[in-house]
Amino acid sequence: MLRERLNRAAYFGLHRLIGSDLAKRYKEFVDLETRSHEWLRDLQGQRLQKLLAYAASQMPFYQKHVTPQAEYVLSDFPILTKNDVRDNFQDLMSPRIRQENLSGKQNLSYSWTRVQTGGSTGTPTTVIHDKNFRDINRAARLYTQYLCGFAFGTPYFKLWGSMREINDAKESLQQRIASTLAGEVLLNAFRMEDPQIDSYVQTINHSPVSHLMAYSDAAYRMAEHIRTAGVKVRPLKSVMACAGTLTDEMRQSISNAFGQARVHNMYGSRDCGAMACECLHGGLHILENKVILETVDQTGAPVSPGETGRILVTLLGNYGFPMIRYEIGDIGSISRRRCHCGIPTAVLDRVEGRTIEFLLSANGGYVSPIYIRHLIGVVHNSGVIRRFQVVQDALDHAVLALEKESGAADAVLDDSIANIRRDLITVFGAGMKLEIKVVDRIPESDSGKFIPCINRIGRSAGL
Secondary structure, X not given: OHHHHHHHHHHHHXXXXXXXXXXXXXXXXXXXXXXXXXXXXXHHHHHHHHHHHHHHHHOHHHHHHOOOOOOOOHHHOOOEOHXXXXXXXXHHOOHHHHHHHHHOOOOOOOOOEEEEEOOOOOOOEEEEEOHHHHHHHHHHHHHHHHHOOOOOOOOEEEEEOOHHHHOOOOOOHHHHHHHHHHOEEEEEOOOEOHHHHHHHHHXXXXXXXXXXXXXXXXXXXXXXXXXXXXXXXXXXXXXXXXXXXXXXXXXXXXHHHOOOOEEEEEEEEOOOEEEEEEOOOOOEEEOOOOEEEEEEOOOOXXXXXXXXXXXXXXXXXXXXXXXXXXXXXXXXXXXXOOOOOOOOOOEEXXXXXXXXXXXXXXXXXXEOHHHHHHHHHHHOOOOOEEEEEEEEEEOOEEEEEEEEOOOOOHHHHHHHHHXXXXXXXXXXXXXXXXXXXXXXXXXXXOOOOOOOEEEOOOHHXXX
């Protein structure tokens, strides 16, 4: 316990040195347990009014779409789609950030940052998180660990994507220190073939660490390997499942694999950060001091509590790039009930998300679709790829189609393709015959959805 407290103090001290207000933000999240529902509603209302007024007066995008008035409500603002973000990127920035973005120079070392996501639709989206929201977002991530039973500073396994390991790159000294102080023991979710999973099991078995944070699909893949291969693994206390839809089947499999560990669902995304997390009592708590979630039908009208609808996200505190009523691309349901734990936030009944098919390496191992989206949409997308799709029809054959952005330079696109090919072959294996083609348009499925990863081999190949 003393070690965890010292690590926490050192971690917050490190962030103070770079100009971060993380400690204060984290304390607000933890203090939610002592607050009333009325207090939270007042805080949320104040933050929302301030944000709406600022966006309506300062951002060209909202100036075009919102009628000026003395006081605003959310319904005064349009639903913000990912296409809106792409088409109006500069007009969604605050004046200062717009000026710094155009000049290519930021005035502070710890300032706003671009956040790029491959997106579950396969269409890359770039947003901006300002300095204040970066602190809020990081504090929210730490708070979700607290809800899952391993308060910040407690050591935990982190089954997460690591492009650095795949490319044999080194983390900076600051990154290594922060990771150590946070208690992270990294397991690479981008390497999930059976031998790697066996090595992760050995790491768990020879460590006293009792908690795991993981991509939902990676944790499920690991759990299924443990079950089918009859591998013995030391029981864990909790598993925090992130970055993907957690089904009841996946939850049960993960819990069984790790000795009936408590499995917590965490709902979040790269563009919006952590938005909801499951507590020890099973309530999927919306982080309402940070976000407002709405659920609407196909016409944009609100649905009743308990009914399923499209999820709209409003980020409280991100004044540098206000994301108001942002359609994230998921569907879900906000509950009518309150959680017995006493935390005053609303809870989600469920988040259904989207189904993205798993791909296989040339050796029959699992390749995370999150890896595909991250690699192509984030790491190797220099603004030249509009969207992409991988179709695998055999263990040793796949086709990657790329839609090129209009006006993209051929030389830049060629460099991106070379880098994508190199890293995909590293993960799929040298036996993979990978065709990459540039096309004018990638068609949607018959249902009208765009699917970035399609596995035409099916479960007969070992999934």
